[in-house]
Amino acid sequence: xxxxxxxxxxxxxxxxxxxxxxxxxxxxxxxxxxxxxxxxxxxxxxxxxxxxxxxxxxxxxxxxxxxxxxxxxxxxxxxxxxxxxxxxxxxxxxxxxxxxxxxxxxxxxxxxxxxxxxxxxxxxxxxxxxxxxxxxxxxxxxxxxxxxxxxxxxxxxxxxxxxxxxxxxxxxxxxxxxxxxxxxxxxxxxxxxxxxxxxxxxxxxxxxxxxxxxxxxxxxxxxxxxxxxxxxxxxxxxxxxxxxxxxxxxxxxxxxxxxxxxxxxxxxxxxxxxxxxxxxxxxxxxxxxxxxxxxxxxxxxxxxxxxxxxxxxxxxxxxxxxxxxxxxxxxxxxxxxxxxxxxxxxxxxxxxx
Numbered sequence: 001x002x003x004x005x006x007x008x009x010x011x012x013x014x015x016x017x018x019x020x021x022x023x024x025x026x027x028x029x030x031x032x033x034x035x036x037x038x039x040x041x042x043x044x045x046x047x048x049x050x051x052x053x054x055x056x057x058x059x060x061x062x063x064x065x066x067x068x069x070x071x072x073x074x075x076x077x078x079x080x081x082x083x084x085x086x087x088x089x090x091x092x093x094x095x096x097x098x099x100x101x102x103x104x105x106x107x108x109x110x111x112x113x114x115x116x117x118x119x120x121x122x123x124x125x126x127x128x129x130x131x132x133x134x135x136x137x138x139x140x141x142x143x144x145x146x147x148x149x150x151x152x153x154x155x156x157x158x159x160x161x162x163x164x165x166x167x168x169x170x171x172x173x174x175x176x177x178x179x180x181x182x183x184x185x186x187x188x189x190x191x192x193x194x195x196x197x198x199x200x201x202x203x204x205x206x207x208x209x210x211x212x213x214x215x216x217x218x219x220x221x222x223x224x225x226x227x228x229x230x231x232x233x234x235x236x237x238x239x240x241x242x243x244x245x246x247x248x249x250x251x252x253x254x255x256x257x258x259x260x261x262x263x264x265x266x267x268x269x270x271x272x273x274x275x276x277x278x279x280x281x282x283x284x285x286x287x288x289x290x291x292x293x294x295x296x297x298x299x300x301x302x303x304x305x306x307x308x309x310x311x312x313x314x315x316x317x318x319x320x321x322x323x324x325x326x327x328x329x330x331x332x333x334x335x336x337x338x339x340x341x342x343x344x345x346x347x348x349x350x351x352x353x
Contacts, residue, residue, distance in 0.1 A: 068160035071126050077158060082121045084153045085134065090124060090143055093135040095168035097175055099188040100234045101144055105310060109141060110148035118142065121155040125163055135163050138171060165198060169208065179329040180310070183242040184230045187223035190216060218242050221249050226257055232264045238313055238328060239268060247277045254281075307334075 064072075064079075072079065122139025136143055137159055146154055161167050168189075175181035190205060199205040202220070206213040222230075222245045229252065233240035240248070244267070252260040267277060301317040305327065313327035330338070 064160055065162075067128050068126070071128065072158075079160075080157060082155055082157055085124070085156045087143065087147060087152055087154050089133050090122075090136060090154060090156075091127070091133060092140060093125070093137065093163055093167065095164060095171075096136065096140060097168055097172040097181060097185060097189060098140055099185045100182065100231065101141060102235055104235075106141065106144045106148055108306075109145035109308075113142070113145050113151070114149045118146065118151075118155050121157045123159045124156045125159060125161050125167070127163075134158070137161055137167060138174065165193075165208070172209070182234060182237055183219055183222060183245055184234050187219045187225075187230070187245075188227075190219055191223040194220070215242070218246050221246060225249055225252055225260075229257055229260055229264070232261060235311065236268060238311065238326070239271075240264075244274050244277060247274060247281050251277075251281045 071077075077083070120139075120142070122142050123137040124134035124139075125137050127133045127135055134156070139154075139156075143154060161170065172181060175185075193199055193205060194202070199208065202213055202216045206216045209216075219242070222242070225245075225248070229248070233245060233248070248260060248264065251263055255263075263277070263280065266272065300319065303315040304311055305313050305315060307330070310329075312329045313325070316324045316326075318324070327335075327338075
């Protein structure tokens with residue numbers, strides 16, 4: 001299937017309405033509800049559901065496309081059903097919003113899957129032109145980790161979504177909600193979309209994603225960086241956001257990859273700010289001796305903090321009596337629980353009684 005065919009449906013209707021985008025999200029929410037009901041029924045009956053579904057349980061989660069309905073009935077599949085598929089039948093979607101996957105994160109998840117098994121099913125879309133194969137809609141990291149763990153099958157839910165710009169937008173929105181979408185993923189994928197003429201201009205892409213055109217322009221400038229340079233920053237999203245990455249791009253244009261990699265290491269080790277890096281780019285300071293604000297203290301120790309294999313911040317120790325904890329991307333429940341624990345530790349003993 002050629003890339004232009006993937007976006008055929010989108011190009012026929014370039015102005016997707018918010019209700020259309022909502023319908024796709026509603027489908028996934030409805031599928032999650034069906035899975036919960038099925039699992040409850042399985043527990044009550046003491047048996048797992050089979051691939052063959054009874055006609056009475058054949059009701060779809062919502063409006064179906066003709067292709068999906070035909071596939072579902074031909075394979076006697078119940079909408080929302082969790083089945084096992086061969087990993088070799090699963091392939092990445094050309095409209096995956098993620099481009100970078102950290103090797104250490106995949107390795108950690110592989111170890112967890114090897115011990116605990118796969119707890120959450122991935123979402124896949126049938127490749128109707130190549131029967132028996134599927135595109136990943138959600139769960140690319142789990143697929144990679146299962147392969148790393150030498151597994152042969154994956155638990156999956158087959159969903160009714162198009163492969164094209166609409167599926168990209170759905171995945172992009174989900175990743176933004178999870179805080180897992182990076183400017184580097186955007187840079188590579190958005191450049192490819194424009195190169196392949198899925199969008200005719202930066203403005204059209206910005207309108208479709210609901211973003212300012214300047215955001216698109218910054219990402220496209222970052223896309224000029226070599227991937228090995230971007231890889232060095234992907235692992236530290238807390239340090240390398242779009243503004244810092246833009247300064248790195250400017251520095252790379254003037255100095256090349258080797259000098260840029262050295263600067264990235266210095267930013268990480270010396271905790272340089274975006275303003276300090278901008279001064280280096282403008283020639284106001286050298287990368288060897290970047291200016292530091294008065295009274296700035298070098299930390300004695302830094303501990304990176306990960307949640308489910310993903311970096312969420314760090315803990316830094318200064319001198320004998322100072323520490324700094326910086327976290328982002330936590331759920332409200334985890335954040336509040338952590339806050340209560342810290343407050344309890346710091347309360348005077350008489351106040352805690």
